[in-house]
Amino acid sequence: MLLDEVAIEAARHSLEQGAVTPSYGPWREDIVKLLNDSLATELVCVLRYKRHHFTADGLASPKIAEEFLVHANEEAAHADRLAQRIVQLGGEPDFSPDSLSARSHAGYDDSKDLKSMIRANLVAERVAIEAYSQIIALIGDKDTTTRRLLEDILADEQGHAEELKDWLAT
Numbered sequence: 429m430l431l432d433e434v435a436i437e438a439a440r441h442s443l444e445q446g447a448v449t450p451s452y453g454p455w456r457e458d459i460v461k462l463l464n465d466s467l468a469t470e471l472v473c474v475l476r477y478k479r480h481h482f483t484a485d486g487l488a489s490p491k492i493a494e495e496f497l498v499h500a501n502e503e504a505a506h507a508d509r510l511a512q513r514i515v516q517l518g519g520e521p522d523f524s525p526d527s528l529s530a531r532s533h534a535g536y537d538d539s540k541d542l543k544s545m546i547r548a549n550l551v552a553e554r555v556a557i558e559a560y561s562q563i564i565a566l567i568g569d570k571d572t573t574t575r576r577l578l579e580d581i582l583a584d585e586q587g588h589a590e591e592l593k594d595w596l597a598t
Contacts, residue, residue: 460519468531470507533559550592
């Protein structure tokens with residue numbers, strides 16, 4: 429086994445690229461696009477959870493509404509981490525409200541009753557889980573830092589889904 433000395437030498441140059449070294453190969457732009465679509469998904473999820481937080485009504489709603497806010501804040505933290513990674517990869521995070529819904533894997537929801545809100549959020553979490561699982565498989569060993577970031581976010585989404593599933597059962 430030998431290291432690629434040409435790539436190591438190239439890493440000594442193009443300092444303006446920061447963490448992006450020759451090992452990223454031709455996939456960097458594709459990864460940035462996947463991350464921007466994931467960023468849109470997280471932002472739409474923040475909006476959906478915030479709406480549900482403020483509009484939840486019913487006997488069980490105060491506790492669940494507070495959990496919707498917790499989830500919204502966790503999704504916002506995911507969005508921040510994704511945006512930071514996009515910048516590290518030399519890309520630009522796309523926060524454009526005009527294209528958020530079109531780029532998001534999960535949908536927005538304006539349900540009025542608590543059970544429908546929980547169901548809509550569970551659907552969105554399941555969609556995010558599937559999307560992140562596929563992205564992680566696509567990235568594989570092409571970008572281990574991004575893969576680890578997405579695996580961490582995936583674990584949070586799986587926790588959200590389990591919690592929402594339990595709320596539907598009660």
